[in-house]
Amino acid sequence: MSDKVSDLAQDSSKSGRLASLIKKTAAEKVEPEDTVLVWPNLVYLELICSMVAVAIMLFLSLVSPAPLEELASADTTPNPTKAPWYFLGLQELLVYFDPWLAGMVLPTMIIVGLVLIPYVDPNPRGKGYYTFSERKFSMLGFGFGLALWWVLIVVGVFFRGLDWSWYWPWDDWHYHQPAGAVKLVDLEIILQNLLGLSESPLVTLGRYAITTANLITWVLFLAFYAVGFTVPFLFFRDFYRRLGFVRYNLVMVMFISMMGVPMKIFVRLLADVKYVLVTPWFKI
Amino acid sequence: MAPEDNKGKIEDEDVSRRRFFTLMGLGVGWGSLFTALGGVGVGTARYMLPSVLYEPPTVFKIGTPEEYGIGVDTKLKKERQIWVVRNERGLYVMIAICRHLGCTPNFFQDQSLFRCPCHGSIYDTRGNVLGGPAPRTLWRAAVSLDPVDGQIVVSFNTRQDPDPVGTPEGLMVEELSREVEPYFLKV
Amino acid sequence: MLNLLQKIRAIVNKTQVFKSIFRHGYPDTDGNRALVMFSNVILHLHPVRVRRGALKIKFTWCLGGLTFLFFILLAITGVVLMFYYVPDTRRAYNDIRDLGTVIYFGSLFRAVHRWSAHAMVFSVWMHMTRVFMTGSYKPPREFNWVVGVILLVTTLVLSWTGYLLPWDQLALWAVTVGSKMAEATPFIGAAGPFGPELGFTAENDMAFALLGGTVVGQSALLRFYVLHCLALPLLMALFIAVHFWRIRKDGFSGPL
Numbered sequence A: 001m002s003d004k005v006s007d008l009a010q011d012s013s014k015s016g017r018l019a020s021l022i023k024k025t026a027a028e029k030v031e032p033e034d035t036v037l038v039w040p041n042l043v044y045l046e047l048i049c050s051m052v053a054v055a056i057m058l059f060l061s062l063v064s065p066a067p068l069e070e071l072a073s074a075d076t077t078p079n080p081t082k083a084p085w086y087f088l089g090l091q092e093l094l095v096y097f098d099p100w101l102a103g104m105v106l107p108t109m110i111i112v113g114l115v116l117i118p119y120v121d122p123n124p125r126g127k128g129y130y131t132f133s134e135r136k137f138s139m140l141g142f143g144f145g146l147a148l149w150w151v152l153i154v155v156g157v158f159f160r161g162l163d164w165s166w167y168w169p170w171d172d173w174h175y176h177q178p179a180g181a182v183k184l185v186d187l188e189i190i191l192q193n194l195l196g197l198s199e200s201p202l203v204t205l206g207r208y209a210i211t212t213a214n215l216i217t218w219v220l221f222l223a224f225y226a227v228g229f230t231v232p233f234l235f236f237r238d239f240y241r242r243l244g245f246v247r248y249n250l251v252m253v254m255f256i257s258m259m260g261v262p263m264k265i266f267v268r269l270l271a272d273v274k275y276v277l278v279t280p281w282f283k284i
Numbered sequence B: 001m002a003p004e005d006n007k008g009k010i011e012d013e014d015v016s017r018r019r020f021f022t023l024m025g026l027g028v029g030w031g032s033l034f035t036a037l038g039g040v041g042v043g044t045a046r047y048m049l050p051s052v053l054y055e056p057p058t059v060f061k062i063g064t065p066e067e068y069g070i071g072v073d074t075k076l077k078k079e080r081q082i083w084v085v086r087n088e089r090g091l092y093v094m095i096a097i098c099r100h101l102g103c104t105p106n107f108f109q110d111q112s113l114f115r116c117p118c119h120g121s122i123y124d125t126r127g128n129v130l131g132g133p134a135p136r137t138l139w140r141a142a143v144s145l146d147p148v149d150g151q152i153v154v155s156f157n158t159r160q161d162p163d164p165v166g167t168p169e170g171l172m173v174e175e176l177s178r179e180v181e182p183y184f185l186k187v
Numbered sequence C: 001m002l003n004l005l006q007k008i009r010a011i012v013n014k015t016q017v018f019k020s021i022f023r024h025g026y027p028d029t030d031g032n033r034a035l036v037m038f039s040n041v042i043l044h045l046h047p048v049r050v051r052r053g054a055l056k057i058k059f060t061w062c063l064g065g066l067t068f069l070f071f072i073l074l075a076i077t078g079v080v081l082m083f084y085y086v087p088d089t090r091r092a093y094n095d096i097r098d099l100g101t102v103i104y105f106g107s108l109f110r111a112v113h114r115w116s117a118h119a120m121v122f123s124v125w126m127h128m129t130r131v132f133m134t135g136s137y138k139p140p141r142e143f144n145w146v147v148g149v150i151l152l153v154t155t156l157v158l159s160w161t162g163y164l165l166p167w168d169q170l171a172l173w174a175v176t177v178g179s180k181m182a183e184a185t186p187f188i189g190a191a192g193p194f195g196p197e198l199g200f201t202a203e204n205d206m207a208f209a210l211l212g213g214t215v216v217g218q219s220a221l222l223r224f225y226v227l228h229c230l231a232l233p234l235l236m237a238l239f240i241a242v243h244f245w246r247i248r249k250d251g252f253s254g255p256l
Helices: A002-012 A016-029 A036-065 A085-096 A099-120 A135-159 A187-195 A212-235 A237-271 B004-049 C002-014 C018-022 C030-039 C063-082 C093-101 C106-133 C144-165 C169-183 C204-210 C218-252
Strands: A034-039 A204-206 A208-210 B059-061 B071-074 B081-088 B091-095 B107-108 B111-114 B129-131 B139-144 B152-161 B165-167 B170-172 C050-051
Touching: A002 A187, A034 A036, A034 C030, A036 C030, A036 C050, A036 C063, A085 A099, A085 A135, A085 A237, A085 C106, A085 C144, A085 C169, A099 A135, A099 C144, A099 C169, A135 A237, A135 C106, A187 A212, A187 B165, A204 C106, A204 C204, A208 A212, A212 A237, B091 B152, B165 C204, C063 C106, C063 C218, C093 C106, C144 C169, C144 C218, C169 C204, C169 C218
Parallel strands: none
Antiparallel strands: A034 C050, A204 A208, B059 B152, B071 B081, B081 B091, B091 B139, B107 B111, B129 B170, B139 B152, B165 B170
16 A cells, blocks of 8 residues: 555656656766666566567467468358457347447447546546555446456357357257247337237337337336436435536446446347337337 | 827727738638548548449349249359249249348258358248347349240349338248239249 | 677777667666667667566556567568468469468468467457556546557457458458448448438448448458558557657556
């Protein structure tokens, strides 16, 4: 702890330290105690690091050369088709969300969210050292997103086989899993049957026939965001006050949307729901 | 009126006039710069959209209707990326492109299903989505009979793509509503 | 023997050629060690002195530097591979196969290129995680984090464009899937929400601009080749320069 305090102190009085450092070096030619010359200390460290890294690359290349599959042909898709590992999280998301959402909107939101991070984190503590206790929310939020991404990648790499079906490591990966054992249903159909609602639309706007069940799914969807925005505002006043209006809204849009991703996945896995919200133009 | 006052007034007017022209000059200058940059941007964007394509033909002949029996015929999948399907009423051509992300599904004769290897979409022989992430039903290509040699002419340029309805069985389109010209041959 | 070497070095250090290049002797005195950092454009990325903590690997894990190293490895092996590769759908696959079968060390260069690409994606990702964990994005370094995000995205796009070039099955289908995603972009994709309503078709939308056509074919291969070998590496180098420049100006956040 005392280390961190002293680091902070050094940081805040940096210009002062620099001035005294220059003075000292110039006047007394005395090496400051906590600094070292970059040559040779750091330069050689970097050289050794690079040599080790290049050696590892060469070793891996000799052990496992780059693969080349069959010549490209538009009429046959290899089964399964797997993207490189770093895109498999995205490919796995595509199972649960439509391409416009999984392929474009969610990645864009991830990038925008990453860009926003330094501007929505007003916490001055935890700069330049590892700490969890001083920035719990940001660590948990970022950690959750990161964990989600890695879990999706691991699933894509190790648990998806023929026809992108789920395979356990002990299953026979050469046989197709039976298809169509589980039917996927839209949430509004489930509600319609569950509550005995009418199938005829209340209003028809062009291609969009709005039924009672469809309206309920809209209410549920908007309520998810509304509750997400309101609960911290009401019960974590400190959190809201520290962030302020603009930052709070930016953080919550990103955070609630991020929580929505695993929620949709669970709804799919547990209740076989295909879409929670259906319009003729987009489906979520 | 004292001459000093008069002089001051003229200077004020002078200043405000100069200020006006300066602002106008700045406005015109910056305005034309950004307009020009915008034009370059639009032009570059248009440049990236080619006007001439050198791609495989999208209209082609596939032989006479008699060559295709009841059920799904997969023999043209490799060459033309289509399946020719005949039912009791007639014949239609489905495009072998998954509506999820464009992979080529495989037909399983024993299950009477199309299954996509990329993300596991499942279609029945009418193109309805029975499972997996596909958001719409398979395309049906426009078909017609050549009056001269009686061959089926398939066109990828016109594709049937109705809004499907979510049901407990999957995303469905009423079959009879799909069996209309130019997507169906009553032969 | 050692004495002789030292004598040779002393003589070499005094020659006009050596002085014209290095402007100081071998950096074994403090003065020369400072001078070498000033006068060498590459070493000048570093300050003259760092805090002792900078030598602790456990703070940075060398991840940023490793990412840069992989980028350089990729640039070198990439240039080497370009000597044998023609971005033509009729030739590309055979060129890559030749690299693996008949060209001396072709397989090795291609393998190093591939492994470095995997390693770079991994290390840039880990680097970002580390920077988050140590809170190093906090003021005044916010913008450098943004530059870092741009570099991350560029790295991923570079990987993706590189995937098409061998023109094998993996290439074709990875890019087909990716271009269908572009087609599903809201508002500007032919298959995206409100795309058709705004007049976008398969022949004027986002995916069409990316592929230069409606299918993954010759024009797509050429576009990806230009992006992968020229446009994106230039962009990358530009942002790497900004990234490093700002690290030098803002200093290190940690015990460095």
